[in-house]
Amino acid sequence: MSQEIYARIRENPKFQAFTSKRNRFSIIMLVIMLIVYYGYILLIAFDKELLAAKLGSGVTSIGIPMGLGVILITIILTWIYVRRANSEFDTEAEAIIKESQQ
Amino acid sequence: MKFVKLSHVAVAVALAGAAGLAFAAGGDLGQTEKQATNWTAIVMFAIFVGATLWITKWAASRTKTAADFYTAGGGITGFQNGLAIAGDYMSAASFLGISGLVFGSGFDGLIFSTGWLVGWPLITFLMAERLRNLGKFTFADVASYRFAQGPVRSFAATGTLVVVAFYLIAQMVGAGQLIKVLFGLDYIYAVVLVGCLMLFYVLFGGMTATTWVQIIKAVMLLAGATFMALAVLFHFGFSPETMFAKAVEVHSKGDAIMGPGALITDPISAVSVGLTLMCGTAGLPHILMRFFTVPNAKEARKSVAWATTWIGYFYILTFIIGFGAIVLLIENPSAYYVDGDIAKGLVGGGNMAAVHLANAVGGNMFLGFISAVAFATILAVVAGLTLSGASAVSHDLYASVWRHGNVDSATELRVSRITTVALGVIAVLLGIIFEKQNVAFMVMLAFSIACSANFPVLFMSVLWKNCTTRGAVAGGTIGLILSSALTVVSPGVWEVALGNPKGSAWFPYSSPALFSMTAAFLVIWIVSILDNSEQAKKERALFADQLIRSETGVGAAAASSH
Numbered sequence: 001m002s003q004e005i006y007a008r009i010r011e012n013p014k015f016q017a018f019t020s021k022r023n024r025f026s027i028i029m030l031v032i033m034l035i036v037y038y039g040y041i042l043l044i045a046f047d048k049e050l051l052a053a054k055l056g057s058g059v060t061s062i063g064i065p066m067g068l069g070v071i072l073i074t075i076i077l078t079w080i081y082v083r084r085a086n087s088e089f090d091t092e093a094e095a096i097i098k099e100s101q102q
Numbered sequence: 103m104k105f106v107k108l109s110h111v112a113v114a115v116a117l118a119g120a121a122g123l124a125f126a127a128g129g130d131l132g133q134t135e136k137q138a139t140n141w142t143a144i145v146m147f148a149i150f151v152g153a154t155l156w157i158t159k160w161a162a163s164r165t166k167t168a169a170d171f172y173t174a175g176g177g178i179t180g181f182q183n184g185l186a187i188a189g190d191y192m193s194a195a196s197f198l199g200i201s202g203l204v205f206g207s208g209f210d211g212l213i214f215s216t217g218w219l220v221g222w223p224l225i226t227f228l229m230a231e232r233l234r235n236l237g238k239f240t241f242a243d244v245a246s247y248r249f250a251q252g253p254v255r256s257f258a259a260t261g262t263l264v265v266v267a268f269y270l271i272a273q274m275v276g277a278g279q280l281i282k283v284l285f286g287l288d289y290i291y292a293v294v295l296v297g298c299l300m301l302f303y304v305l306f307g308g309m310t311a312t313t314w315v316q317i318i319k320a321v322m323l324l325a326g327a328t329f330m331a332l333a334v335l336f337h338f339g340f341s342p343e344t345m346f347a348k349a350v351e352v353h354s355k356g357d358a359i360m361g362p363g364a365l366i367t368d369p370i371s372a373v374s375v376g377l378t379l380m381c382g383t384a385g386l387p388h389i390l391m392r393f394f395t396v397p398n399a400k401e402a403r404k405s406v407a408w409a410t411t412w413i414g415y416f417y418i419l420t421f422i423i424g425f426g427a428i429v430l431l432i433e434n435p436s437a438y439y440v441d442g443d444i445a446k447g448l449v450g451g452g453n454m455a456a457v458h459l460a461n462a463v464g465g466n467m468f469l470g471f472i473s474a475v476a477f478a479t480i481l482a483v484v485a486g487l488t489l490s491g492a493s494a495v496s497h498d499l500y501a502s503v504w505r506h507g508n509v510d511s512a513t514e515l516r517v518s519r520i521t522t523v524a525l526g527v528i529a530v531l532l533g534i535i536f537e538k539q540n541v542a543f544m545v546m547l548a549f550s551i552a553c554s555a556n557f558p559v560l561f562m563s564v565l566w567k568n569c570t571t572r573g574a575v576a577g578g579t580i581g582l583i584l585s586s587a588l589t590v591v592s593p594g595v596w597e598v599a600l601g602n603p604k605g606s607a608w609f610p611y612s613s614p615a616l617f618s619m620t621a622a623f624l625v626i627w628i629v630s631i632l633d634n635s636e637q638a639k640k641e642r643a644l645f646a647d648q649l650i651r652s653e654t655g656v657g658a659a660a661a662s663s664h
Contacts, residue, residue, distance in 0.1 A: 002657045006647050009654065019653050026227040033223045037216065041376050044213060044362045045369040051209075052361025058343045059350045061360040067212040068418060074219050075414045078226045082407040085231070086400050093654045 008100035018092050022085070029081050033074065040070050133538075134279040134450070139286035142470030143477075147285070150318070150478045151299060157314045161307030168501075168514040171308035172239040172493050173394040176660070178313055180401035184408020187392050189316030190486045191218075191383075191409070192323055192416050194479040195276055195545065198453045200417065204424020205448075205455035208349070208359025211424050213366060215417035217376055221383025222410040229384055230406045231399035232564050232652040238659040240490075241390040241556065242498045245563045248644035249571040250637060251506075254559075255498040257575050261556045261582060262387040262494035266487050267532070268548040269388075273487070274533030275541045277480040283450050284457065284473035292477075293533035300485045301526040304492070305519055309395055312485045319482040322475045324412060327419040330456070330472075333463035334426030349428040354444075359428075374616035381619060382549030385557030388490035399655050420456070427455040430462045438462070484529065492521040540599040546613070547589045554581035554618035562626050564652060567645040570638040573630030581622030588614030 009015050044051055044063075051063030165171055178186070196218065204211030237243040242258035274293055281292030303311045338345040346360065353359050366372045383389065393402050431438040431448065438458045440446035448454050460472035496518035501509045559578040562569040588609045589595055596607040630638075651657050 005656055006650050009650050009656065010646055015650070015654075019649070022653075030224065030227045033220065033227075037220045037380075038373065038376060040216070041213075041366065041372050042369060044366045045372045048362045052358075059347045059357065059360060060343050061209065063209050063361055064212065064342075064346075067209070067216060068421075070216045071219060071414045071417055074216075074223055075411050078223050078407050078410040081223075081226055082403045085403055090400060097654055097656055 005097070005100045009096060012096055012099060014092075014099070015096050018089075018096060022089050025084065026081070029077055033077055036070055036073050040066060134283040136282040136288065137284075137286040137450075140284065140470065140473060142466055143285050143473035144287075146470045146474035147477055150322070150474055154299075154303065154311075154315045154318065157318075158303050158307040158311040161310035161314065164310055165306070165308040168497070168511040168518065169239070170310065171515050171518055172391070172489075172497065174309040174313055176395060176397050178395040178401075180396055180404025181408055182313070182317055183392055183396050183401070183405035185320045185412060186313045186316040186395075187389060187405060187409035188412035188416070189320035189323075189479075189482055190389055190392065191413055192320065192479065193273070193276075193483050193545075194280060194476045195272070197323065197327070197416075197420065197476060197479065198456055200420045201424040201427065201456040201459075202451075202453040204421055205427045206452045207363045207365070208353070208355070208425070208428075209361055210363045210365040212417075212421050213362060215420065217379045218383075219410070219414050219417060220376070221380045222406060222413065224380055225384050226403065226406045226410065228565070229560070230393060230402045231655070233390060233393040234396065234399045234402035235652045235655045235658040236564065236648065237394050239391070239394055239497045240493050241387055241560060242494070242502075245560050245574065246502075247563065248641050248648050249563065249574060252503050253571055253575045254563075255503050257559065257578050258556070259494040259498040259503075261385075261551065261559075261578065262498075263491055264582065264586075265385075265387055265548045265552050265556065266491040266494075268544045268551070269386075270484065270487050270491075270529050271532045271536050272541050272544040272548070273480050273484050274529055275536050275539070277477065277484070278533055278537060280477055280480065283454065284476060289537055290534070293530050296481050296484055297526050297530035297533070299481055300488055300529075301523065303485045304489050304522050304526075309489060312482075312489050313392075313395060315482045315485055319475070319478045320412065322471075323479060324416060324419075326460070326468075326472050326475050327416060327423065329468075330426070330459055330463055331419045331422040334422055334430070334459075337426070337430065337463075345422075345425055345429065349425050352432045353428050368611070370616065371612045374611055374613040377619060378546070378549050378553050378613045378615035380553075381557045381615070382553035385552030385555070385560065386549075387494065387552075387556065388486045390560075391490050391493065394659075397660070398658070423456050423459055426463075427459040431455070431458050434462065488522060488525045488529065491525050492518045495521040543589065543595045543599055546594075547586070550585040550589055550614055550618065551582055553615050554585035554622050555579075558619060558622040558626055562623070562630075564648075566630075567649075568630050568642055569626060570630045570633040570635075570641050572633045572635070572638070573626045573628075576629040577622045577624075577626030580625045581618050584621050585614050585618035588618055 051061060051066065053062050055062055055065065164175070169175055200211055200215050203214055233241070233244055236247050242255045245258050246254035274296065277296045278289035278292040281287045282289055303315055338348070350357050350360060392405065396402050396405055432444060435444050436442035438449055440449050448458060457469065457472060461469040496514055500517045501507060501514045555578045558581055559574045563574055591608040592612060592614065593607040594612055596602050597604055
């Protein structure tokens with residue numbers, strides 16, 4: 001039975017569209033993450049003074065909100081992906097599976 | 103309670119200006135000296151053990167099949183699994199080591215901890231649901247899905263066992279060092295105690311008990327750290343600026359703690375270490391195994407989102423704890439500094455900053471609690487590692503490679519339990535053998551191998567149509583050999599751990615991943631495209647069905663009934 005379902009899903013153009021849409025989203029999210037993290041690390045490697053520079057008149061440096069920001073962005077990006085995947089993408093996947101079972 | 107200075111402290115390495123080496127040192131607690139017996143900590147730990155043994159008894163009644171043993175029957179929810187993953191990842195070394203690094207160098211500690219977090223989005227976006235949809239018990243199930251079972255599973259089991267072994271050594275030695283300084287007991291007690299308790303959890307309660315031990319420990323660690331961070335913030339009227347200003351005023355490095363220090367020097371090491379932590383996380387067998395404990399892809403995604411949240415939150419807490427320790431411990435030098443002299447450093451070494459802070463904000467009871475949590479943390483991580491190693495032997499090597507899958511669940515379960523006992527004995531022996539060794543590099547070595555051997559094979563087998571058995575095995579093996587060899591000849595191991603003269607290390611960077619992982623991917627690619635065997639054609643043809651299952655979950659292993 002499984003083989004038949006696989007065959008029908010394979011031939012369903014919606015499946016192709018679905019996977020490429022989701023993969024595009026995954027890759028965009030991953031690229032954002034890579035830019036944020038490696039941007040931060042390379043900034044430290046190449047320009048330490050910039051991160052040590054003061055934020056306003058206090059002692060807090062720019063590096064601290066940036067570092068905490070990287071942690072928060074990591075968490076937020078993860079949740080954005082999971083929310084969209086668990087609602088929109090899963091609904092589409094279920095619809096494709098249902099079509100192939102008829 | 104009194105502490106004596108650690109002789110090899112992670113933070114000391116960072117202070118010595120040994121650049122990226124501090125990254126490697128985060129997985130280790132160094133040598134310690136035995137302290138006066140701390141009964142509060144021991145009683146607190148005994149309560150934890152009592153609770154976990156009670157859970158193990160309950161879990162044992164639910165562990166009847168191999169599926170129960172490996173994956174808790176697939177009945178863990180995403181939220182629970184997220185906590186358990188966070189528990190697996192937040193080790194004693196990361197709690198004490200990162201807060202100690204913040205205490206010693208300030209901002210560098212924050213740079214360090216972000217590196218440990220960035221592997222999680224990678225797992226979320228690319229791996230979590232595909233793992234759940236393709237796998238059953240181990241990551242080898244996923245990697246070998248459309249390939250020749252023998253070679254790919256043998257490779258994956260080797261990768262698992264090597265990673266588990268290095269990780270275990272670091273944990274066992276850490277447990278031994280920690281028990282001396284926190285409980286005032288001998289090294290050997292810790293090693294035997296961790297070995298026996300862990301065996302009890304895994305042997306009788308399998309994944310169900312291991313998961314709940316992780317959850318309890320994660321909640322205790324997060325609660326304890328939250329309390330400490332809140333106490334620190336309360337002290338400064340919830341103004342970070344006030345806290346930083348006071349810290350700059352009292353710290354021996356002054357304003358330098360607000361900017362990047364010696365942690366990151368050359369860009370190649372920085373990128374290479376970043377890659378190791380990022381892709382290494384996605385190749386750790388005991389973490390990957392957790393994705394099979396949830397019922398479906400939805401829950402797998404939720405697990406990783408929760409895990410990322412808790413781990414990120416935890417790193418923010420350790421940052422606050424480190425800064426709080428800078429200010430609060432100096433207010434009472436006679437209690438926390440060697441001979442009451444700030445210049446001589448913290449009693450017990452820089453890694454004890456969080457432990458002393460527990461005493462400063464919560465008194466002796468809370469100190470006992472944090473000490474017990476730190477030790478429980480190691481115990482839980484060791485249980486997870488052992489379970490993962492046991493499943494590689496019983497499910498991959500015994501049931502799949504040796505018996506070609508013709509084995510019933512009861513026999514497989516029996517083999518897993520025998521393997522668990524063997525691994526427990528090996529772990530204790532390794533803990534004893536490595537007592538006097540510098541094992542600072544071992545967690546990093548485990549990450550390097552996970553990132554250069556396990557991750558490329560997993561990634562290419564799931565996502566690249568043209569990957570073949572030969573390509574996967576050849577590339578993975580190259581990654582395994584190269585990452586191990588380059589780690590040994592890197593400055594952190596060759597000079598610091600093995601005691602060769604400075605400057606004699608053949609490989610100049612602090613992490614091999616940039617080279618060894620790239621080599622693994624290249625070899626997988628070249629060998630696969632040159633592979634024109636009948637087997638290779640079959641494997642490429644099977645990709646279409648694998649893709650459908652990995653993307654939609656049709657045909658995925660279901661949760662067993664509970």
